[in-house]
Amino acid sequence: MTDIFVKLQDIAVNMHLEPAEETxxxxxxxVAPCGQVVTPRxxxxxxxxxxxxxxxxxxxxxxxxxxxxxxxxxxxxxxxxERNCYYCPFRAGRNYRRxxxxxxxxxxxxxxxxxxxxxxxLFLSSGIIKGSxxxxxxxxxTVEILRKKHQFKGYLHLKVMPGADKAQLRQAxxxxxxxxxxxxxxxxxxxxxxxPKKMFFEELVRPLQLIEQIRQEEPAHLxxxxxxxxxxxxxxxxxxxxxxxxxxxTTEYLTKRLRLGRVYFSPFSPIHNTPLENQPAxxxxxxxxxxxxxxxxxxxxxxxxxxxxxxxxxxxxxxDPKLAWAQSNLQHNPVELNQAHRLELLRVPGIGPKxxxxxxxxxxxxxxxxxxxxxxLGIATKRLAPYVLLxxxxxxxxxxxxx
Numbered sequence: 001m002t003d004i005f006v007k008l009q010d011i012a013v014n015m016h017l018e019p020a021e022e023t024x025x026x027x028x029x030x031v032a033p034c035g036q037v038v039t040p041r042x043x044x045x046x047x048x049x050x051x052x053x054x055x056x057x058x059x060x061x062x063x064x065x066x067x068x069x070x071x072x073x074x075x076x077x078x079x080x081x082e083r084n085c086y087y088c089p090f091r092a093g094r095n096y097r098r099x100x101x102x103x104x105x106x107x108x109x110x111x112x113x114x115x116x117x118x119x120x121x122l123f124l125s126s127g128i129i130k131g132s133x134x135x136x137x138x139x140x141x142t143v144e145i146l147r148k149k150h151q152f153k154g155y156l157h158l159k160v161m162p163g164a165d166k167a168q169l170r171q172a173x174x175x176x177x178x179x180x181x182x183x184x185x186x187x188x189x190x191x192x193x194x195x196p197k198k199m200f201f202e203e204l205v206r207p208l209q210l211i212e213q214i215r216q217e218e219p220a221h222l223x224x225x226x227x228x229x230x231x232x233x234x235x236x237x238x239x240x241x242x243x244x245x246x247x248x249x250t251t252e253y254l255t256k257r258l259r260l261g262r263v264y265f266s267p268f269s270p271i272h273n274t275p276l277e278n279q280p281a282x283x284x285x286x287x288x289x290x291x292x293x294x295x296x297x298x299x300x301x302x303x304x305x306x307x308x309x310x311x312x313x314x315x316x317x318x319x320d321p322k323l324a325w326a327q328s329n330l331q332h333n334p335v336e337l338n339q340a341h342r343l344e345l346l347r348v349p350g351i352g353p354k355x356x357x358x359x360x361x362x363x364x365x366x367x368x369x370x371x372x373x374x375x376x377l378g379i380a381t382k383r384l385a386p387y388v389l390l391x392x393x394x395x396x397x398x399x400x401x402x403x
Contacts, residue, residue: 004109005057007099008075012058014089014271015074019234019264020123020157020180021062059119062155070155072121073110077101077138081127085184085195086275087239087268090127094273100129103142111150121155122146132161132203136168143175147224156224162203166210173214173223178261181207182234186242186250193240208233212258230261237290238282239268243313245304248293252304255297262298265290289315296322299353300346323349323383330387337374337388338367350383371395 054060054071062072076090078100084092101109106124113119124142128135139158146152158176160169172179181204185191188200198204208231215228223229233254235247247265254260267282293315296302300322308316308324315321326349335348337359345356358377362368369391371381385395 004105007101008057008073008109010097010099011076011079012056012074015058015060015076017089017266017269018074018123018125019266020060020074020232021064021072021121021178054118057118062121062123064155070120071118072123072155072157073113073119074123075106075125077103077106077124077126077135077142078129079127080129082130083128083195083197085198087184087194087236087271088274089271091274096273098127101142103138104145107142107145107150110146111152114152114154121157123157123159125159126161128161132163133165133168136161136164136172140168140171140175143172147175153225160207160211162198162207164207166214169207169210170214170218173211173229175224176229177224178230178232179211180232180234183250184234184236185240186235186246190240190242190246194236208254208258208260215259231258232260232262232264234264234266235290237265237267237286239276239279244286244290244293244315245309245313247290248297248307249304251290251294252297255294263294265294283317285317286315289317289321293321301343302347322347326387334387334389334394336392337390338363348384348387350380355379367391369393 058074059071060074061069063069076099078098079090079096080098080100081088081090082092089096110119110122124139126135126139139161143156143158146156155178156176157178157180158172160172160179160181162181164172169179183191183200183204184198185194185200191198191200191204211231220227235251237247251263254263265287267284267287268276268279269281270277270279293302293307296307297304302322302325306325307321308319308328310316316324326347330348335344337345342356342360345351345359346353351359355378358379359368359374362373362377368374371385371390373390374381374384381395388395
């Protein structure tokens with residue numbers, strides 16, 4: 001097992017570049033897309049030495065859809081790769097110690113960690129060796145051993161290799177809770193500057209389209225645990241000059257047409273001994289604005305054309321996009337909370353899916369006339385006050401600071 005831990009530790013050094021299930025994308029204070037300051041419900045603070053030991057093995061704290069936090073191993077089947085992506089620490093030709101697991105070896109090691117209570121889920125990716133199809137077969141063999149031989153019923157996030165075929169995708173959908181295909185760049189032009197051996201549409205977008213086609217055409221009970229897996233992707237942000245318009249136009253398509261559960265944004269950070277090692281690191285605040293906008297697409301029914309892009313095609317960094325939209329559209333046309341439908345409510349800063357539902361329910365009991373009525377319902381009012389009417393009247397308020 002010592003040799004296994006050495007492999008996991010070497011691979012884990014760079015696994016932070018693969019975001020998966022983490023939701024801590026905001027600087028303090030944490031601000032949700034609806035504009036409210038978020039206070040975590042449960043503390044996940046661990047003793048420092050225990051957290052460091054877990055991180056060294058590639059164990060991260062993944063937040064599941066219901067909000068529960070699980071320790072998840074993030075690793076690769078092999079850190080060797082025949083592709084030469086310019087930003088990647090595992091790229092071909094880089095001077096770096098490589099490790100490879102056999103499918104049964106990795107499955108056994110994971111189950112030992114699982115039974116010891118170290119992990120509850122697995123994120124599994126791989127470098128590409130002997131082609132994408134062969135590599136995908138190895139990944140599928142690994143998770144099939146976990147599911148069928150070891151009877152692992154827990155959470156499993158599986159990476160889809162560029163150009164995986166439809167049969168492999170269908171098999172993966174019967175084994176995993178989540179699948180991810182990393183686009184890395186928003187279009188073929190930018191991808192050529194970032195990962196010249198990858199084909200944007202044929203290898204990356206097409207698998208996502210096929211997964212959605214299978215979800216549409218075949219019954220969900222065929223999927224793992226009686227449902228089809230969710231899908232996600234990732235962009236490397238700021239490496240090759242792409243604008244926010246480029247990134248978010250592709251994000252909107254993925255979210256609304258292909259029903260991706262989430263799009264991850266990874267700010268570029270230069271890696272030694274790669275072609276982009278002298279490129280400056282991206283401002284992490286840009287990631288925050290991209291995440292907020294992606295959630296506006298997914299959960300709030302906003303469209304690309306409504307976002308406050310500057311002339312350079314980028315979002316302003318000093319204000320969240322929903323608040324910027326409200327300042328332009330709602331300051332002189334406030335929303336009457338007693339009459340607005342759900343989508344109108346969701347456009348008000350400080351109102352998210354949960355609080356909009358609360359307001360709709362409260363209106364069935366009587367009219368909302370004061371901010372104190374909202375506060376009694378558990379709704380923060382500081383950010384919404386400038387943009388609403390209560391029974392035809394503007395509430396008194398102090399202008400909030402832009403966040």
